[in-house]
Amino acid sequence: DVKVTQSSRYLVKRTGEKVFLECVQDMDHENMFWYRQDPGLGLRLIYFSYDVKMKEKGDIPEGYSVSREKKERFSLILESASTNQTSMYLCASSPPDSNTEAFFGQGTRLTVV
Amino acid sequence: GEDVEQSLFLSVREGDSSVINCTYTDSSSTYLYWYKQEPGAGLQLLTYIFSNMDMKQDQRLTVLLNKKDKHLSLRIADTQTGDSAIYFCAENGDTGRRALTFGSGTRLQVQP
Numbered sequence: 361d362v363k364v365t366q367s368s369r370y371l372v373k374r375t376g377e378k379v380f381l382e383c384v385q386d387m388d389h390e391n392m393f394w395y396r397q398d399p400g401l402g403l404r405l406i407y408f409s410y411d412v413k414m415k416e417k418g419d420i421p422e423g424y425s426v427s428r429e430k431k432e433r434f435s436l437i438l439e440s441a442s443t444n445q446t447s448m449y450l451c452a453s454s455p456p457d458s459n460t461e462a463f464f465g466q467g468t469r470l471t472v473v
Numbered sequence: 474g475e476d477v478e479q480s481l482f483l484s485v486r487e488g489d490s491s492v493i494n495c496t497y498t499d500s501s502s503t504y505l506y507w508y509k510q511e512p513g514a515g516l517q518l519l520t521y522i523f524s525n526m527d528m529k530q531d532q533r534l535t536v537l538l539n540k541k542d543k544h545l546s547l548r549i550a551d552t553q554t555g556d557s558a559i560y561f562c563a564e565n566g567d568t569g570r571r572a573l574t575f576g577s578g579t580r581l582q583v584q585p
Binding site for chain 1: 477479481506508513514515516517518521561571572573574575576577578
């Protein structure tokens with residue numbers, strides 16, 4: 361059974377904190393993605409990676425960075441959390457062929473207070 | 474850039490058919506997808522259609538694609554309360570990004 365696992369379901373952080381969201385996949389996929397989901401806005405792509413140590417900006421990268429040191433792990437970093445980063449964060453992975461299915465983790469609901 | 478649009482909410486009675494609509498702008502999309510998100514969960518692929526097809530049927534699900542109008546629809550026959558979820562339309566037009574572009578999601582509420 362394919363699996364994308366996000367380290368936390370719920371997180372509460374203070375404004376200004378550095379926040380790490382972790383994602384691990386066990387399917388040996390090359391592509392990994394971070395999206396944020398907000399009501400009425402759907403999923404917006406923050407960053408993606410198509411290989412170890414490679415990263416590309418998505419549509420809303422400001423205030424975020426990522427790390428891909430190992431193929432199975434893709435981390436999203438909020439350098440200094442702000443209240444407008446309160447959201448649901450979804451990690452996904454897919455094999456190299458861009459026409460194939462993306463597999464999603466269960467999501468991390470982050471609240472910044 | 475690409476844009477995918479959906480209505481935000483649909484309410485139907487149990488046993489009725491549901492039709493969820495989506496429009497997209499990127500004519501280079503080769504695949505179009507429907508994902509389902511149940512409460513508190515991530516997204517699961519429900520079905521997809523290749524862009525050279527007009528229709529795809531899979532049990533209670535029927536996907537219709539009008540490529541000329543860039544319109545995609547998902548019909549759920551005999552809708553059940555377990556179908557209550559958010560349904561996302563997605564397309565893969567920008568293959569350089571290898572990432573799907575998603576619509577805003579349609580929340581389907583099924584009344585008993």
